[in-house]
Amino acid sequence: MSDHLTVVTHPLVQHKLTLMRKRDTPTALFRQLLREISQLLAYEITRELELTTETVDTPLQPMDAPVLAGKKLALISILRAGNGLLDGVLELIPSARVGFVGLYRDEETLQPVQYYFKVPEAxxxxxxxxxxxxxxxxxxxxxxxxxxxxxxxxxxxxxxLLAAPEGVARMKEAHPDVPIVTAALDECLNEKGYIVPGLGDAGDRMFGTK
Incomplete structure (x- = not known):
């Protein structure tokens, strides 16, 4: 584990991930587990948010209490599968601003093609x-x-949710300043560019499509 990559080994994260990996886990349960695990991962990725204080009145007396500092954070879903993680994180941080990046992978070249981009200001x-x-x-x-x-x-x-060593290396090369938080670092990619052992296509399993 490095500063660039954090693997969340919390027992609940690992247990829920195992249920998601199972081939026979139905769509509704897969979606629910993804929402639950995303909240646990969000807890880790927001661990070092900056705080300030404001004066509040408790039932007993005033006090200076911690609150989040600065502008509302921005959650950016990489479509379409990102929406499954987005839903869970938004339950934890409902005031966050939300944006979307639409990319699909060309199955021949495995390169991304952009089709949508809408993000918050500032x-x-x-x-x-x-x-x-x-x-x-x-x-x-x-x-x-x-x-x-x-x-x-x-x-x-x-x-x-899942990372392959190849993807982590690619991100570190392209964006060494962007920390990655994941539930598991799997073995490798297969010849089709899928994570092995993985859990299949997250979007298909989440939305019930093939």
């Missing part, structure tokens, strides 16, 4: 958390971070 003043369940080749993730940096983001973190 990204340079916000912590930006990009979410996508699978960090496979890293090409789409690196491309999404490129777009966010062009839009002004300077403080970016990447949240994923």
């Amino acid at each position: 990204l340079d003043d916000r912590l930006v958390i990009a979410v996508d369940p699978m960090l496979a080749t890293g090409n789409s993730s690196a491309a999404a971070i490129d777009l966010l940096k062009k839009a002004g983001a300077t403080n970016i973190r990447f949240l994923c």
Whole structure:
């Protein structure tokens, strides 16, 4: 484990991830587990948010109490599978601003192709958390971070459910300043660019599509 990559080994994260890996886990349960695990991962990725204080009145007396500092953070979903992580993180941080980056992977070249981009304003003043369940080749993730940096983001973190060593290396090469938080670092990619042992296609399993 390094400063660039954090693998969350919490027992609940690992247990829920195992249930998600199972081939026969139904769509509804897969979706629920993804939402639950995303909250646990969000807890880790927001561990060092900056705090300030404000004076509040408790039932007993006034006090200076900690509150989040600065502008609302921005959650950026890398479509379409990112939406599964987004839902859970938003339950934990409902005031966050939300953006979307639409990329699909060309199955021949495995390179990302952009089709949608809509993000909150003033990204340079916000912590930006990009979410996508699978960090496979890293090409789409690196491309999404490129777009966010062009839009002004300077403080970016990447949240994923599973990562392959190839994807982590690609991200570290392209964006060494972007820490990655994941539930597991799997073995490798297969010839189709899927994470092994993995859990299949996260988007298909989440939305019940093939």
